[in-house]
Amino acid sequence: MKKNRTDSVWVAGHTPLTGYVSTQGSKNAALPIISAIPLLPEVELYNVPDLSDIHVMVDILKELGGKGEFSNGVLKFHNKHLENTPIKEEYASKLRASSLFMGSLLGRFKEATVGLPGGCVIGSRQLDIHYKGFETLGTEVSMEHGSVHLKTNGLEGHFALSFPSVGATQNLISASVLGEGEVTLHNVAMEPEVIDMIHFLNMAGANIQYIQPATLRIVGVDGLRPVRYKVQPDRIEAMTLLIAGIATKGEVTVTHCQPSHFAYPLQVLSEMGAKVETGSDYITAGYQGPLKGTTIKTDVYPGFPTDMQSQLSVLMTQCSDVSVLTEDIFNNRFRHLEELERMNATIKMEGNTAFIHPSTLSGCRVDSFDLRGAASMIIAGMCADGLTSVHSLKYLYRGYEDFIGKLNYLGAEITYR
């Protein structure tokens, strides 16, 4: 990970971003793929982003007895000595994705003990759909001393998710790929990150089929083989950089991305009046004012992603009329709006809907409460009058490999404090 990073930065205002920048590997694709490593004898993963959350996942694999190394975006790992030791709460509580080891350890060893997970505080983030799925498909689930204990003779049958949870879909897939049973999952999440994990497992010899758009059939196999796999580009990072370009009245081209993974969010930017041009693996987005306000509700894929909501909220302050933003996926993901109000934004709340008025932002001290909120505060600082100090950047480093370096390369003036 980058050295000399501090927990807060000074951000200079009115710095239009211009130029070309590449996209990192996807955090939310890499995390579930890494969580599935116990199912394989050996892996080589490429395009893995160098993030604190990724390092914690690798540390957990090492605690389980896996051997390998992660450097320069490449993770090489083998499981010759992997053991089914409980994943302690002190590890699990560091991130939400640790819960995904429940599925892979259950799949590999038919039994797993995993401490309760942590993660960014953006809502209640329950695991009830995961547990219900494990139980319905033939697993005993119990809670013991702050850990979840799972035991099965093999998963089989049908399970319909009450909501297409990304993590529950990934956990149930991992739990089902090995063995003699056949599992059908209905109402699964269709996010590109879920599909990347399915590609990875199928390349290793799993038999996971889409039999209808949101229905998966998983036919158990005896074992998986070693695989080399390149993690897909990070659509959330790409969109964050594009929004930063538009909000600062500049023009940014993001390369090495997959525009089809965020077709609807790009359409939203275009409908707001921004210039948006896409090629097969790049997107250019720029300011051409005035920007129009818009009405957006976060939704599951292919709707507007919750992970792009806070960045969009900053752009909404730069529009010429009122925007309406509703957060429907997480129940506590508007904390950044209070910080935007400290920066002089006019925002009226009604439940989980924010009415965001055209605002002249003014630099001040602001805090971050989750990783997308941290990125948004930095974008807000680049649009504001004067200097903004953004704090609690430990959240930023969970999801963005070199956000500040990329912004400065594009013309920002951000300095570590």
Ligand code: EPU
């Ligand atoms: N939910 C339940 N019960 C469950 C599972 C989920 O009520 O058993 C609720 C959650 O509380 C939440 C909603 O369903 O309100 C969505 O949860 P989901 O399980 O779909 O999300 P996740 O797997 O916990 C992943 C990403 C998040 C991203 C969401 C939604 C990873 C590691 N995390 O979380 O990413 O916001 O899907 O797309 O893949 C981020 O990158 O900033 C981030 C938070």
